[in-house]
Amino acid sequence: MNTTPTLSQEAAAERFARRVSARLTDGSQDLPYDISERLRASRMQALARRKVLAPVRAPARAAAPVVLAGGASAALGGGGSEGNSWWNALVSAVPLIALVVGLFFISTVQDEFGANEIAEVDAALLTDELPPEAYSDPGFVQFLKTAAQNH
Amino acid sequence: MATEQELSDFLKSVEKRAFKRSVYHVRNEEAALDIVQDSMLKLAEHYGDKPAAELPMLFQRILSNCTLDWFRRQKTRNALFSSMSDFEGPGEDGMDFDLLEAYSGPDDGDKAESAEDLTRRAQTFHQIEAEIEELPARQREAFLMRYWEEMDVSETAAAMGCSEGSVKTHCFRAIQTLSKALKAKGIEL
Secondary structure, three states: OOHHHHHHHHHHHHHHHHHHHHHHHHHHOOOOHHHHHHHHHHHHHHHHHHHHHHHHHOHHHHHHHHHHHHHHHHHHHOOOOHHHHHHHHHHHHHHHHHHHHHHHHHHHHHHHHHHHHHHHHHHHHHHOOOOHHHHHOHHHHHHHHHHHHHO | OOOHHHHHHHHHHHHHHHHHHHHHHHOOHHHHHHHHHHHHHHHHHHHOOOOHHHHHHHHHHHHHHHHHHHHHHHHHHHHHOHHHHHHHHHHHHHHHHHHHHHHHHHHHHHOOOOHHHHHHHHHHHHHHHHHHHHOOHHHHHHHHHHHHOOOOHHHHHHHHOOOHHHHHHHHHHHHHHHHHHHHHOOOOO
């Protein structure tokens, strides 16, 4: 007894509800300008947020560019994994070691040159006809001075 | 996965209805705009990678949750500042009434139909809106999702977190109440 009236009631209710919805849809199309604009701004903001998070949400596809970017920064800045840290430290110390070795080499060469010059002077003194003791004689020294002034 | 264009088209298609639904629930345009904005952001941030077909359902659920959150916040605030809100009550009502009156002005001028038809249609629309606002919250939610958002019973039940039988009952009662109220005002649809 209740089945048929319920079905017809439901059908009538459905039709009424559709008509109410149609009126609501018509009336809701013309929202004030400021509200439409704020809704548009909200939509744009939401879309912008989606852009930022899109690569994070697809790890399998986004992995390659991320790794490439990481590799580039590692090569330049030394921000690699833990296993490579000692190697990066060693590589970054090479210029310092080269500088120290270079300074040591220059210092050694300078010392050698200095020693050679002194040795040459000594050799010249020792191989000269004049004995080295003559340079300690005040008269001879005076003779050398006046000879230098005359020339 | 929904493309950016699909997501944009979807949001564009639902934003006005979502705003009006929120207004019916919270009766405050600023709050309704905030709720819609929050819902859009949450959808894009958390579910932007979902297929386009799943977006309507997800958005309705998010919108409902954001509306509930707003009511919870209001409840807390009202509990804290009850005496202050009682004092401000009459003034707020007056403001709402003035705003609604101000709306119908520009709407009348925009359309090319006769002024009489337009006025009658606008009046009917506002009366329907007023009656929908008067419905109990669950009935209103079920009715709007089921018929305005054109979701089926199972989708509405999932979005509302209740059984399909409850959705049918809420919808039927809402229709009965609306029908009686509109008939009493002499409105035939």
